[in-house]
Amino acid sequence: xxxxxxxxxxxxxxxxxxxxxxxxxxxxxxxxxxxxxxxxxxxxxxxxxxxxxxxxxxxxxxxxxxxxxxxxxxxxxxxxxxxxxxxxxxxxxxxxxxxxxxxxxxxxxxxxxxxxxxxxxxxxxxxxxxxxxxxxxxxxxxxxxxxxxxxxxxxxxxxxxxxxxxxxxxxxxxxxxxxxxxxxxxxxxxxxxxxxxxxxxxxxxxxxxxxxxxxxxxxxxxxxxxxxxxxxxxxxxxxxxxxxxxxxxxxxxxx
Ligand code: SAH
Numbered sequence: 001x002x003x004x005x006x007x008x009x010x011x012x013x014x015x016x017x018x019x020x021x022x023x024x025x026x027x028x029x030x031x032x033x034x035x036x037x038x039x040x041x042x043x044x045x046x047x048x049x050x051x052x053x054x055x056x057x058x059x060x061x062x063x064x065x066x067x068x069x070x071x072x073x074x075x076x077x078x079x080x081x082x083x084x085x086x087x088x089x090x091x092x093x094x095x096x097x098x099x100x101x102x103x104x105x106x107x108x109x110x111x112x113x114x115x116x117x118x119x120x121x122x123x124x125x126x127x128x129x130x131x132x133x134x135x136x137x138x139x140x141x142x143x144x145x146x147x148x149x150x151x152x153x154x155x156x157x158x159x160x161x162x163x164x165x166x167x168x169x170x171x172x173x174x175x176x177x178x179x180x181x182x183x184x185x186x187x188x189x190x191x192x193x194x195x196x197x198x199x200x201x202x203x204x205x206x207x208x209x210x211x212x213x214x215x216x217x218x219x220x221x222x223x224x225x226x227x228x229x230x231x232x233x234x235x236x237x238x239x240x241x242x243x244x245x246x247x248x249x250x251x252x253x254x255x
Contacts, residue, residue: 009115
């Protein structure tokens with residue numbers, strides 16, 4: 001039997017990046033609670049379902065987390081099949097873990113269906129391998145923005161030798177650059193800033209640790225964007241042209 005609630009990763013935007021499992025779960029849902037980073041084209045896979053938008057984008061009007069959880073519980077107790085659709089992967093900076101825990105504490109059966117997280121999609125769309133022999137032995141997914149106001153351990157991250165993939169970092173580019181430089185990371189460490197990965201209007205801004213704040217500004221980098229910091233950011237295995245941001249047109253678009 002299918003669980004009452006499916007926490008579904010919608011991927012970074014392009015509906016082709018949905019998993020088959022996600023498509024099937026959406027197809028059988030009675031009600032779908034949708035976050036606002038989810039591309040509306042994905043809702044074509046649940047034509048018969050009631051759609052409830054529960055976006056809570058940083059700085060904008062938001063639906064409280066508690067309300068969303070109670071809503072899911074109410075629908076599930078009514079015997080409806082609930083799909084909770086979240087951008088990327090539900091459990092990467094998506095509060096999927098909290099929601100699954102909260103529901104299962106109340107006896108509601110839940111499943112988690114992976115989505116392609118934005119960091120992976122952004123890297124692949126730019127031809128960047130997040131690990132590469134000799135360049136990076138690992139990857140660290142981090143958020144520059146935490147609700148409790150704690151800051152990442154930048155010096156630990158600088159020493160880790162892993163590729164850093166930063167979510168929710170647009171407003172923190174300057175701070176991040178200063179902290180990582182202060183922690184001893186080389187000024188010429190390659191950086192790639194990828195806006196709207198897999199969506200129409202996707203853009204790539206190549207830079208370096210020292211220049212990233214200036215380049216992001218000149219490029220008018222906007223959320224949603226992923227920042228890849230590390231030697232692999234200079235690899236473009238798909239042959240996508242690289243150019244210093246200052247010599248590129250201000251709004252360089254990549255198909
Ligand atoms: N659960 C999501 C992340 C949610 S946090 C996931 O796994 O992808 C929201 C952040 O994700 C944004 O601030 C941005 O950093 C990143 N993001 C989401 N979609 C994106 C996209 N299409 N392109 C670039 N970054 C994206």
